[in-house]
Amino acid sequence: MTAPARTRSSAELIRAEEPVLAHNYHPLPVVVARAEGAWVEDVEGRRYLDMLAGYSALNFGHRNPVLIEAAHRQLDRLTLTSRAFHNDQLAEFAESLAALTGQDMVLPMNTGAEAVESAVKVARKWAYEVKGVPADRATIVVASGNFHGRTTTIVSFSTDETARSGFGPFTPGFRIVPYNDLAALEAAVDETTAAVLIEPIQGEAGVVIPDEGYLAGVRALTSRAGCLFIADEIQSGLGRTGRTLAVDHEGVVPDVVLLGKALGGGIVPVSAVVARRDVLGVLQPGEHGSTFGGNPLAAAVGSAVVGLLETGEFQRWAAELGAVLRDGLAALVGKGVVGFRARGLWAGVDVDPAIGTGREISERLMQEGILVKDTHGSTIRLAPPLTITDAELRSALETLEKVLAA
Structure with a gap:
């Protein structure tokens, strides 16, 4: 033996x-x-x-037994098709997630950093095709102390030298302003601004919570300026703060919400860009994609996560x-x-x-x-x-x- x-x-x-x-x-x-x-x-x-x-x-x-059951059930049927074909889990996932967040459309990805990268691309394309910003002139305003991921583009607008040092040259097109400072934000926004990208609560910075009214102020400012408000809810969203989204504490509806982490239930990586139809509608076939984004296993788990949150x-x-x-x-x-x-x-x-x-x-x-x-x-x-x-x-x-x- x-x-x-x-x-x-x-x-x-x-x-x-x-x-x-x-x-x-x-x-x-x-x-x-x-x-x-x-x-x-x-x-x-x-x-x-x-x-x-x-x-x-x-x-x-x-x-979590509900999520494990959903994963087991899907594992016995189908795990991956790529987006070359449709799968029978993706529609329900997109429908339920859009409804949960009060948005129209979903772009499924895998990791949080991928969701942020996708939002940057979408915001720029929206700026050129909808807002009319001249080609290659779009800017995105972000906050100091941010943490949106560690890809090359994302660390380009980080203020954490550990994340940046040794990884240049950096991607242009970003303006950094102090977090929780509406005056500085307004001064940075101009006719080239495609979006303001912020975390409603800065997690990596030490769970930094902005003053009451800051998120509402960002919403009002971006609406006046005709640019997008992108809320990175990858850590703060999906129940963590006592609401479905952290922006719900101020009754704010961003143009774009970024989700990840908990969306995969701790089982598979699942992230998503959820947004208005006129924003995500700028993407056409071949302009963006992901082999694993929206795969049936991820969609089945993501749908089960949404189901847990729907009860409140x-x-x-x-x-x-x-x-x-x-x-x-x-x-x-x-x-x-x-x-x-x-x-x-x-x-x-x-x-x-x-x-x-x-x-x-x-x-x-x-x-x-x-x-x-x-x-x-x-x-x-x-x-x-x-x-x-x-x-x-x-x-x-x-x-x-x-x-x-x-």
């Missing part, structure tokens, strides 16, 4: 990655092997409460537990926390630098069975699955208090 293969330990697996994987990430030293709901388990069987949820890709928890249950729970999160963090201010920003089940927590860097705090929390991720300086991000319970969230906050006190 053949002896069973020995499972490598976490330490062995981490060492094995070193010579064969590009070093473009610096993950926490935990090797996840299994997961369910808000919990993950490492190779040795240690359990951790996941308070990051794949940067919001796992809004509905690990292995996840949005209500995120809002309800969001109050618990805010209250818990407010109680820690002055006890190791110097400030925080939170909306729904999403928070950026600024830890006193004297206690440790964001990375060090994340490592200490990992030792206590809580997984979070640092961002700039001594800031950590909290974004648990929307399936987390009240007791689990309170336990995580108690553990954070314990780590800060230690």
Whole structure:
């Protein structure tokens, strides 16, 4: 009888990655092997409460049974056709997603960065064909501190030197203004402006929430200027903030909404550009595409995700537990926390630098069975699955208090 293969330990697996994987990430030293709901388990069987949820890709928890069932059902039928042919899942996905977001049309892609790149192309083409901007003169206004992805064009308008350094020459056509500054935004918009592209909440920057009225101001300004308002809801959308979209907190309807991460249910990469018909209608066959975009497996999972959100249950729970999160963090201010920003089940927590860097705090929390991720300086991000319970969230906050006190 053949002896069973020995499972490598976490330490062995981490060492094995070193010579064969590009070093473009610096993950926490935990090797996840299994997961369910808000919990993950490492190779040795240690359990951790996941308070990051794949940067919001796992809004509905690990292995959500409704989404797993949809994926299994589709796996037994059809996974890929390419867009050379129609498939029987794509129409329902597009119809339901357009209805959920209050838009007309859907351009299905795979990753969030692809959705942003697609929106840049669409906005430029719209500017030339609809607005009448002279050829190759279109500009797009973006905000400092943004994070829209890491492709060459996207890092061209990033203000994060780690993302930019060594990757030039950069793509022209972008104007950067301070985030949450309507006067600066208005000064940057002119007759060449195709669009204003912003995150309703800046996630990578530390969950930076703009002043009340900022998003409504962006909507009014872009309407007056005759340019598009593109809202990047890839992290903030699909229930994370207690509403379907973060822009819903101000009752704003952008011209274009970008979605990703949670749209794939943590199972497959799914992203989409959703927009008005006159915007996405500028695309003609051969001008843009994706072999995997809109594939039947992705469409089936995406439809199931939309189905979960249509009930409003996840949005209500995120809002309800969001109050618990805010209250818990407010109680820690002055006890190791110097400030925080939170909306729904999403928070950026600024830890006193004297206690440790964001990375060090994340490592200490990992030792206590809580997984979070640092961002700039001594800031950590909290974004648990929307399936987390009240007791689990309170336990995580108690553990954070314990780590800060230690």
